[in-house]
Amino acid sequence: MFYETEKNNHGLPHNPFKSLIVPRPIGWISSQDTLGNINLAPYSYFNAVCDNPPMVMFSTTNSLSDGAVKDTLYNVETQGEFVVNMATYEHREAMNLSSASLSRNENEFLFAQVEMIPSTLIKPPRVKGSPIQLECIYYQSIQLPTDSPGNTNRAVIGKVIGVHIDDNVIVDGKIDVKKIKPITRLGYMEYAVIDNVFNMQRPK
Numbered sequence: 489m490f491y492e493t494e495k496n497n498h499g500l501p502h503n504p505f506k507s508l509i510v511p512r513p514i515g516w517i518s519s520q521d522t523l524g525n526i527n528l529a530p531y532s533y534f535n536a537v538c539d540n541p542p543m544v545m546f547s548t549t550n551s552l553s554d555g556a557v558k559d560t561l562y563n564v565e566t567q568g569e570f571v572v573n574m575a576t577y578e579h580r581e582a583m584n585l586s587s588a589s590l591s592r593n594e595n596e597f598l599f600a601q602v603e604m605i606p607s608t609l610i611k612p613p614r615v616k617g618s619p620i621q622l623e624c625i626y627y628q629s630i631q632l633p634t635d636s637p638g639n640t641n642r643a644v645i646g647k648v649i650g651v652h653i654d655d656n657v658i659v660d661g662k663i664d665v666k667k668i669k670p671i672t673r674l675g676y677m678e679y680a681v682i683d684n685v686f687n688m689q690r691p692k
């Protein structure tokens with residue numbers, strides 16, 4: 489089959505786009521506003537964009553029902569810092585709960601019963617028990633076009649300035665992904681867990 493995205497003439501009951509770029513890593517992002525209100529939310533339009541220096545991006549794809557931008561976007565653009573916590577299979581329910589649309593002064597750590605621990609270099613807290621946490625500072629936002637008038641579609645890029653790794657997931661000097669079991673986003677309501685890896689040598 490072939491469809492044109494502007495016509496959405498795929499003939500399927502659901503738009504398949506999010507199922508076509510899989511798996512997407514989940515950036516479980518903690519942030520806070522300038523008043524100190526703390527926030528936690530998952531973003532799967534998320535990835536590393538380069539490693540020298542290490543930088544990451546996430547994007548918020550629409551606005552809240554009252555037209556306001558999502559808390560994570562607001563916090564990062566105004567306060568300037570965020571933490572990317574790796575979401576694992578163990579944390580799957582809490583990660584999902586933290587995607588609830590709460591008001592700005594409600595803390596999703598408390599709502600999802602996730603324990604906060606302080607960061608080392610920045611103000612927003614980290615997720616206790618998440619084996620990898622990246623402390624980031626805001627670099628730049630890129631306004632993207634939107635097909636839904638009134639929505640905010642914005643990609644945010646941050647620079648990673650501090651990295652926490654649970655020593656238990658380092659085996660023979662390497663990160664053992666099988667010990668972490670990161671969860672990833674697929675399309676629809678589907679997720680996958682990474683618990684099986686294979687190696688290949690690159691050609692010369």
Ligand SMILES: Cc1cc2nc3c(=O)[nH]c(=O)nc-3n(C[C@H](O)[C@H](O)[C@H](O)COP(=O)(O)O)c2cc1C
Pocket residue numbers: 514527528529530531532533534547548549550557558559560561583584586587588589590673
């Ligand atoms: C696994 C998962 C991935 C998500 N990825 C995104 C995303 O990439 N962009 C986005 O705007 N919303 C995404 N959402 C929805 C947000 O998490 C949700 O709108 C949340 O309430 C935003 O919280 P905030 O306003 O506290 O930032 C995702 C939800 C889940 C469960």
